[in-house]
Amino acid sequence: MSTVIETHNLAKHYRDLVAVNDLNLRVEQGEIFGFLGPNGAGKTTTILMLLGLTEPTSGQASVCGFDPARQPLEVKKRVGYLPENPGYYEDMTAWENLLYIARLNRIPEGEARRRVTLLLEQVGLAADGDRLVREFSRGMKQRLGIAEVLVKEPQVLVLDEPTLGLDPDGAVRILELITKLSHERGLTVLLSSHLLHQVQQMCRRIGIIVKGRMIVQGEVSKLGSAILKERQWNFLVQVDGRTDALENELRSLNGVAEVEPRTGGWLLRCTEDVRPQLVSLVTKKGLSLLQLRSEDPTLEEIYLKYFREA
Numbered sequence: 001m002s003t004v005i006e007t008h009n010l011a012k013h014y015r016d017l018v019a020v021n022d023l024n025l026r027v028e029q030g031e032i033f034g035f036l037g038p039n040g041a042g043k044t045t046t047i048l049m050l051l052g053l054t055e056p057t058s059g060q061a062s063v064c065g066f067d068p069a070r071q072p073l074e075v076k077k078r079v080g081y082l083p084e085n086p087g088y089y090e091d092m093t094a095w096e097n098l099l100y101i102a103r104l105n106r107i108p109e110g111e112a113r114r115r116v117t118l119l120l121e122q123v124g125l126a127a128d129g130d131r132l133v134r135e136f137s138r139g140m141k142q143r144l145g146i147a148e149v150l151v152k153e154p155q156v157l158v159l160d161e162p163t164l165g166l167d168p169d170g171a172v173r174i175l176e177l178i179t180k181l182s183h184e185r186g187l188t189v190l191l192s193s194h195l196l197h198q199v200q201q202m203c204r205r206i207g208i209i210v211k212g213r214m215i216v217q218g219e220v221s222k223l224g225s226a227i228l229k230e231r232q233w234n235f236l237v238q239v240d241g242r243t244d245a246l247e248n249e250l251r252s253l254n255g256v257a258e259v260e261p262r263t264g265g266w267l268l269r270c271t272e273d274v275r276p277q278l279v280s281l282v283t284k285k286g287l288s289l290l291q292l293r294s295e296d297p298t299l300e301e302i303y304l305k306y307f308r309e310a
């Protein structure tokens, strides 16, 4: 697998403020990478450096094999960038906006019309192409924004908070669209967000940035189990005939820290793997075990954990 975006100790200082602090980021060909962190963490500043729109204070970046600080045009040719607050020509139709972008990119007229028609369809705006953008909802504008960055057929998409200002349903639909397009077109996507749960399912790898520092980066599934080892084991237990007596005995098992009632059973938060003791306890009581499932920590838990530590 080849690396499409890579940074080496990338940093940006604004006077005394360290907006991005020795950041090492890696995004691989064809993946959707979630660049996560709270507001003010340094996501947008990083993205601006990746596109050559602001100069790093120190460190390097490489995007599609080019240094954005030295060859910004080479990077811009290959990367479609949707900023946090994209602007549109509000008094033009969606079709006109897209065609205008195509002309700016010097795409021949016939080809431009072909692409615009296809893109309006792909982003779900085929029926709205002739409407003024002024009349568009926030969600429709985001769809149009995605179509705009695709006009020049980039290899990479960089989307800065693409779900900002959308309601939960609108956000899900935009993320589904991004996933679909990424698969159809073999695109590499870097997507920033401060809303972890929204992007959780669609990313293979994530990086979490807090106060300019990348505090964790890797595959979502592996990050989960790393935390599991370090922090706690969670088990969901269901038996036929849940009793208070059993609950108390579960509580007194070695390694069980907390017992929380759940439908038909309990969630056990443990400091070690208590499954063997648990099974023998239940058997001794003459009950049958209906379910014993290890609950991996959600990305939300990982995120909160690292936020607290930072």
Ligand SMILES: Nc1ncnc2c1ncn2[C@@H]1O[C@H](COP(=O)(O)OP(=O)(O)O)[C@@H](O)[C@H]1O
Pocket (backbone or CB within 6 Å): 014, 017, 018, 019, 037, 038, 039, 040, 041, 042, 043, 044, 045, 046
């Ligand atoms: N042009 C600028 N001048 C001074 N400070 C800035 C500038 N741009 C961003 N910052 C500061 O840098 C930090 C990171 O901001 P930003 O990259 O926008 O974070 P995020 O996109 O993660 O919300 C913040 O503290 C912000 O106030």
Ligand SMILES: [Mg+2]
Pocket (backbone or CB within 6 Å): 043, 044, 045, 084, 160, 161
């Ligand atoms: Mg931002």
